[in-house]
Amino acid sequence: MxxxxxxxxxxxxxxxxxxxxxxxxxxxxxxxxxxxxxxxxxxxxxxxxxxxxxxxxxxxxxxxxxxxxxxxxxxxxxxxxxxxxxxxxxxxxxxxxxxxxxxxxxxxxxxxxxxxxxxxxxxTRSGKPYAMLSSPMLTATVITRREQLAAYNDSRGVELAKSIVRGKLGNQASLLKYFGKYLKESNPPVYEELTALAKSIAKGRADTKRINGPNIDDAREALLSVEGLAGRTYWKGVRLLIPENLGFGSREHRGAPNPVNSALNYGYGILYTQVWGAIMNAGLEPFAGFLHVDRPGKPSLVLDMVEEFRQPVVDRAVIAAIGRGTAIETHEGMLTDDTRRTVASAVLERIESEVNFRGRRYKLKSVIQIQARNLASFLREGDSYRTFSFKW
Structure with a gap:
């Protein structure tokens, strides 16, 4: 398709x-x-x-x-x-x-x-999703949504949020190792620094396991603290992989004028549409998340599930494109049309690529849909939820 x-x-x-x-x-x-x-x-x-x-x-x-x-x-x-x-x-x-x-x-x-x-x-032109059209009859389910809302107030919400943070940190460490292995011979100092940063992020995964609470409201602050510390470490590593002339100092979100941040934001927007559609197909409510707080107009569950796919889909695609010498250009703070097409092509090409998952080969877009259905099964039936792990 x-x-x-x-x-x-x-x-x-x-x-x-x-x-x-x-x-x-x-x-x-x-x-x-x-x-x-x-x-x-x-x-x-x-x-x-x-x-x-x-x-x-x-x-x-x-x-x-x-x-x-x-x-x-x-x-x-x-x-x-x-x-x-x-x-x-x-x-x-x-x-x-x-x-x-x-x-x-x-x-x-x-x-x-x-x-x-x-x-x-x-x-939007910056990559922020603002609407999605689909038939409500394709996901006319009730039980999954009832359990999703109930899970907010019990231990299921905590376990899911912990899995999301552990999965995200694991993929951050794996991505630094993935790009670092190509520098082992050509740039040993950067390779050693990336390896050390990846180990520091991995420590955060162990810290996550020790966080508990009766519901997500009691555990969220501690989880976000671990995620934030790991994030600062991860982006320090990414900065080592980006040419200095692109001016990538730190991660910035919406409205970022830096071309690398703009490319990442646009790529994340494409990823959001994939995850949002998968969540709807699985009969889940996109606006009722766990790790991300509720706010009008904020698709919290989409943002939750996106976390396990940021590094293997968007970050890898954008960093690899830059490494191949692809020009990332902006005009008046926005990506140029050619750059947006280039970023979209790189991200979609990655989404279409095959990966190992649960002992089989799947396209990444299929893994996203499988994970949405696994999430629904976890909420309905208590099956364990394991995030997708990027193999480096």
Missing amino acids: NSVIISDYGVMLAKKGERLVIRGPKPRLELIEGGPQLFLALGIGAKRPTLTVLTSEGPKTPAPPLRRSAPDANGVKPPKKSPDEIELPLFRVGEIVIGSPGVSLSADLVEACCERGIRLSFL
């Missing part, structure tokens, strides 16, 4: 028969290879409709321009009368992410997406 990302102003989405139609001035179509499947990122701005394949190794391999012929092996239909239009078969679309203002879509398309379980997610 393909992911379609709309990242430019003036695009129109509609439905024609059983196909998704994308209209906009000079659309650019990119197919990014993620194993046997392909996903798509669409935008405008190319001089003519082009097709670019990005392999898992990173380099772009240009292909000939689209021609007026039959659909290709992936069902992509080249323009017929206008170079401003591209069509895709709906059965190959898994989600549509709209990351730009000025994008319009038809009611027929919304209905077709709801019927087929295709998520429609909306992001």
Whole structure:
């Protein structure tokens, strides 16, 4: 199933028969290879409709321009009368992410997406999710939500929050080790520092185990203290992996003008849509979290579950792209259109990649959905919940 990302102003989405139609001035179509499947990122701005394949190794391999012929092996239909239009078969679309203002879509398309379980997610240009459209009948469950709300006031909420923090710290340590191993010969001092920082973070995992309480309200402050200390240590390690000319001093969240922070924030926004959709498919309430406090408009459970996937999905993709020399550029404090497309491609390519999980090979996007269902089972039936661990 393909992911379609709309990242430019003036695009129109509609439905024609059983196909998704994308209209906009000079659309650019990119197919990014993620194993046997392909996903798509669409935008405008190319001089003519082009097709670019990005392999898992990173380099772009240009292909000939689209021609007026039959659909290709992936069902992509080249323009017929206008170079401003591209069509895709709906059965190959898994989600549509709209990351730009000025994008319009038809009611027929919304209905077709709801019927087929295709998520429609909306992001600001900085990557902050602000809406998601889906049919409520796809997750018309009650028991899971009842147990989720009840767990806030008993030990289940504490155990889940502890698992989230332990999993996040484990993945932070693993990511520093992952990038550090490539520096063991070329830069021993940095390798040694990264190793020491990873060990310090691992100590926080042991501290987490000793935190207890009758409910999450009694345990949250201690858990956030451990998480905060580990976070400062982790970002100190990340700073060693980022070229000094990019000016990455520390982790900043929304509104950060630094290009690295902006790229991370945009990548996290894409990850949020994946996790949010998985949570809804599992019959969970996105706004009733445990580690993150409740606040109107804050999808606390989404933020909880995102924690175990930040490092293996977004941080690894962005740091690796920078390490390959990919330009991360901003204009007036915002990522440029080309950079947003680059970051989206890197993050989606990582989401489509396969990893070892519970003794089998799965795509990361499948692991996200499996974990959402495991979380629902934990809340309903008391099954243990183990976070996804990034293998370095």
